[in-house]
Amino acid sequence: MDNNHQSNYKLKKTEKKFLRKQIKARHTLLRHEGIETVSYATQSLVVANGGLGNGVSRNQLLPVLEKCGRVDALLMPPNKPYSFARYKTTEESKSAYVTLNGKEIVDDLGQKIILYLNFVEKELYLSTTLRDTGAQWKELGPQVLPPGLMVIEEIISSEDEKVLLESVDWTEDTDDQNSQKSLKHRRVKHFGYEFHYENNNVDKDKPLPGGLPDIYVSILDKWLKEGYIKHKPNQLTINQYEPGHGIPAHVDTHSAFEDEIISLSLGSEIVMDFKHPDGVTVPVMLPRRSLLVMTGESRYLWTHGITPRKFDTVQASEGHKSGIVTSDVGDLTLSKRGVRTSFTFRRVRRTPCNCSYPWVCDNQRKERPPSFPESDKEACQLEQEYVHRVYEEIAGHFSSTRHSPWPHIVAFLKALPSGSIVADIGCGNGKYLGINEELFMIGCDRSQNLVDICRERRFQTFVCDALAVPVRSGSCDACLSIAVIHHFATAERRVAALQELVRLLRPGGKALIYVWAMEQEYKKQKSKYLRGNKIGQGKKVEINSDTPAQGLLVEQMLDIGHENSVDSVPSINDFQEGGCHSRKVITAKLPIHTNRTSFYSQDVLVPWHLRGNPDKDKPVEPFGPVGSHDPRPVFHRYYHVFCEGELETACQTLSDVTILQSYYDQGNWCVILQKV
Structure with missing residues (x-):
């Protein structure tokens, strides 16, 4: 084969490979996102691999697109690995399709990615599906924070920020009296009381010597005088986060701290996610030198956490600082994280919590807090x-x-x-x-x-x-x-x-x-796991499940008189009072979940009610004491349910x-x- 033929062969092979990947991208968009492309030219293109979800910012993608013509709109859905570009004319979009298809660019993380473009109808990205991207963010209305949450921008000057950051001596001995510790992904220091991460609590009888340093006390006094906070904290945790690190979603333990929890962000801005138990998520921008104040519902009911990533999805428009990061796909970009130091102040609680959310309150539920494995x-x-x-x-x-x-x-x-x-x-x-x-x-x-x-x-x-x-x-x-x-x-x-x-x-x-x-309820959809089911004359049936919704498929699994159909069973309280034959349930110190109800703890024991005897030649031996002959033993499986x-x-x-x-x-x- 001569050089020309060899070159042509390689070119055709490359073109075929590119075509296969373009078709694959088109099928992937349709199958997973419901985005249908068209075979004819339009003004609008979907750009696969060119999205906020895979590290491509608006400031990076837009100039590439504009080299091919006038871009009328660039829509970038949050957390999605694709975007939509609409050109002024079809000829300009054709030019982009030819020029940019298969183009290799370097994303904001320094990784090489290849763009794949396909034509779409203009109406596509104005469809209900796209308009609803991040719709849960809007349920509270535009720019409305979770109840009881407040963000105060520029709470301190840049000069004071420098002083505060320099006041933290990370080189001190890890055994010093201020309880400096190094966690897996961040450096931590405690003042007043040491915060124990294994149980999200403090030992109220063991205050740290020295209390809070004077430099922090003077700032707290100023905030009290100016009315930003109502109570003076006596516990401080300082965390230093490198880019890419975060904290899991959590609620500060009710019995450990009073209502007001405040956090000062220094060094870098961050997006903190607040999540309601019904599934609503509100991403809140915390600018550099801002103060976050959590009280009431936002403190007791909503979880807050920081997703570990090196970029946050933020508003692209100038002047937008704190508040909810909206789902406006025409105004989103990426913000690169820097080193952030947070100063979180709390007041240790001395009386039982009597908040308005007893179903999630460790004091009012009268349950022992879960004891997580320490090794x-x-x-x-x-x-x-x-x-x-x-x-x-x-x-x-x-x-x-x-x-x-x-x-x-x-x-x-x-x-x-x-x-x-x-x-x-x-x-x-x-x-x-x-x-x-x-x-x-x-x-x-x-x-x-x-x-x-x-x-x-x-x-x-x-x-x-x-x-x-x-x-x-x-x-x-x-x-x-x-x-x-x-x-x-x-x-x-x-x-x-x-x-x-x-x-x-x-x-x-x-x-x-x-x-x-x-x-178990998400975007107004209730999981089948929560729905009651009846068979025959009002007889309630409880089915075990290996996924929450899988358990109660009565039409597919049960018939009256079938050998696997089940009778009504006692409530979980009956089993807890002595009818249960699962060994060491009490010593496990984990809450026993009530089947077919919402989860109120992430780490639980879920009952399995054994029915019948699948092996008739081998009697079932429950986990109870020798000699127990309950024909319907109950076993408990450990679960960590994911937020x-x-x-x-x-x-x-x-x-x-x-x-x-x-x-x-x-x-x-x-x-x-x-x-x-």
Whole structure:
């Protein structure tokens, strides 16, 4: 082959490869976002890979687009890896389509990405779908903060900011009296009282020597005099955050601190997310040198947290500082984070909390606060007792209730190329292993009894722990993790389980992950898990579930007189008073969840009411004392239910991973990630 033919061959090969990727981008947009492209030229283009969600800012993308013509509008939805550009004329959009398709640019993180453009109708991005992007932000009305929340800009001068930052001596001995500590992702110092992160509380009987330094006391006195705060704090936590770090969503413990909590932001601006239990999220911009004051509902009911990322989505227009980051897709861009130091002041509570939110108040619920594992060893013990052992005992009954595959999971498997190697990590009874016969699927589970059921169905399965899968790295085209990761008892172990999924994937491989959601009502949709169901003459039926909404599919699972149908059962209170045969429930110090109700704690024990005897030759042995013969034992499974954004946050801590899609599916938070 001569040089000309060789060059032409390479060119055609490159063109074919580009065309395949462009078609793939078009299909991905349609399948995951409902964005339909057209084959003819219009004034409007969708730019795949050119979005805020994958690190491309408005200031970076707009000049590239404007080289091809006059851009009438650039719409950039928050957290999406695409944008919409509308040109003045069709000829200009044609020029962009030809010139920019396949163009390589460097995003704001310094990574190379390739743009793929397709034509769309103008009406598309004005559709209900796009207008509703971030609609939950608008439910409180424009520029309305959560009740009781206040942001005061320029609370101190730049000179005072410098003095305050220089007053923090991070070089001091870590054992000094001011309780300086270094957490995994940030440096921390405490004054007045040490804040204990393992239980989000303070030891009220052990104040730190010296109290608050005079420099901070004088500032607090000034704020009191000016009316910005009503009470003088006596506890201070100073945190220093590097770009890319954050804090999980949380509510400051009611019994630990009084109503007013204030936080001074120095060094860099940040977006803090406030989330209501019903799913409404309000991203609030905290400018540099601003004071955040939380009282009332915003302090007691809403969670607040900072997503770990290096850029925040903010308003592009000049003059916009504090307040809600709106969902105006025509006015959003990225803001690069810097080193931020926060000074959080609180007043230690000396009397019981009597707030107006008793259902989330640790004082008024009269429950012992959850005792989280303090070591990996304790976490392993908890999982062994309340996950592994339970599933071994209930495997037969569990499998008998697992019939109907979930549509989104089926769609994920059906969309994979023929011949793909897929691993289902935590496969249970293997109900997803035979969905697509064009795939080569293997499954694994920690339960020997569940794996035995899979093998009876002639599936390729084996027993292993999800933290150590004996499969070669980079050998899988896709992985499933359905209702598994929420069984790990610490954040570190949950991230390790995600990392193990990524290890198995080849570059470009995808993983679909499902976990239980804290929010069983989201965007005005109530999960089926919360809905009461009746059969026959008003008989209430309680079905166990491995995902919240999956449990009560009465039409598909039960018939009157069927051997797996169930009778009415006592309330959870009855079991707590002695009828329960789950061992060590009391010593676990975790709240027992009431089935078919909302979650009020992220770490819970969920009852499984065993019905019948799947193995008639082997009597069921409950976890109770020897000699117990209750024919209907109750077992308890440990769950960490995820708040909105928590699963994405955990995924973002992984290297070489991009999140393709995140969504809510009937009581579950779900993510599709890709190894890059």
